[in-house]
Amino acid sequence: MLSATTTAFVSKVPIAFPSLPPPNPNVSTCGIKNDGQIVLQRVTESKTKSLRLRLVTNSVSEDSSASVDVDVPFPSDYFELLQQARKATELALKDNRQLMEIEFPTAGLESVPGDGEGGIEMTGSMQLIREFCEGFINPEKATRTRIFFPEASEVQFARQSAFEGASFKLDYLTKPSFFEDFGFSEKVKMADRVKPEDELFLVAYPYFNVNEMLVVEELYKEAVENTARKLIIFNGELDRIRSGYYPSFFYPKLAKLSKTLLPMMETVYYIHNFKGRNGGILFRCYPGPWKLEMSVF
Template identity: 85%
Template sequence: MEIEFPTSGLGSVPGDGEGGIEMTGSMQLIREFCDQLVEPEKITRTRIFFPEANEVKFARKSAFEGASLKLDYLTKPSFFEDFGFVEKVKMTDRVKPEDELFLVAYPYFNVNEMIVVEELYKDAVVNTDRKLIIFNGELDRIRSGYYPSFFYPKLAALTKTLFPKMETVYYIHNFKGMKGGTLFRCYPGPWKVLRRLGNRYVTLHQQETMPSLKEVALNILPSA
């Protein structure tokens, strides 16, 4: 499952806030999400994967201080961290038999993170009753071809392997400008393109499948 919305404010777009601040905001929202929606008896069966080990240390001292939720990581620093290289973590070594829910927190800082997420899905979710939720993973970067497939073939392959198996349960993406608007979905409803008029939103377009951001920006919003 996918949950995606801007953390700098519901009217903001990716990049409006500084990266570290947006991640910290997502961390706090994940804690609130778990407090409200994870049943008390399943708290210790919920494992939250942060992008890397240092983020787990920060979480334990801030938003998740005192929490019984299991905190884990997708990658850990390596000797070449300053050059963008991290050491991937073998998911079968991290998952425990009693785990029921995996929540992956903002896996977009390093390209290896989403590749590890797919490994988690294959190794620990497929053919089980476990659930996997990706929270603010900025998956649109991969969907839109932001990472050229020639240089990132494994990342590009996710659009054909992992993504078709995922359900987007809550999604907000804003478009700024004179003809701006919002692409919105709340499961099980359809995908909607909205525009704010005063204190309310009106629906300009809706469909059952997710339109590309390019289609919304260049075709749907300008023609409405």
């Protein structure tokens, strides 16, 4: 039987293992019940393919006190993924969720962070954000949506590529400084960037520089908290902060986010792949439960 702490760790802090799984694994689905018990259903190799696309388990949602059956298929491609993410976000907004997270791999649905080159993964995220917004935000609200990229140069690149001709407001969290080569950047005061007509903020992949998430916290405190505005973090790799990847001794402000900002966040759409002999997939589509598919041998 799992303790409540162990269950939260499984749901919140997935860790990727860097080796590839052996071929032809058997698979089990895993559901987490209210009492902490894990229910495993062994699946033969012949059923693996259908299970891969129909990730259906009996588990518990963070917001529910009862066991819930939710039939949300694991996406077969990025088109289906974006459809699911849009629907999940719409439902979260209807439930008045103010701070939201969307996280999924961009180098392929079975990839983990680092499988692709960093710049390529960010460019992939940029294109997927444009497609997400086009199908999610009404044209009349596009000018009231502000999309923050990590730095000013990324905004310029977005305007010349994925967001060319878009009506969304493009902005940035940081801008380069003289000491950029040493890991320093100039902080941008969020109160100066936000406009009164802004309704929705979307922050794109704020993980390359450790200061970016600190600016996101400032954005939330100065422009979202105690207002009707909403904030979505898109592919921010927040599990790095949750898991203690950044030692609190060296990054005390960043580590503090795991106790301040992140607990307030609703993970509306999430895919994380585990590699290794006991690999698997952790999946959530709001308002459904967290679901885990594991490989067993």
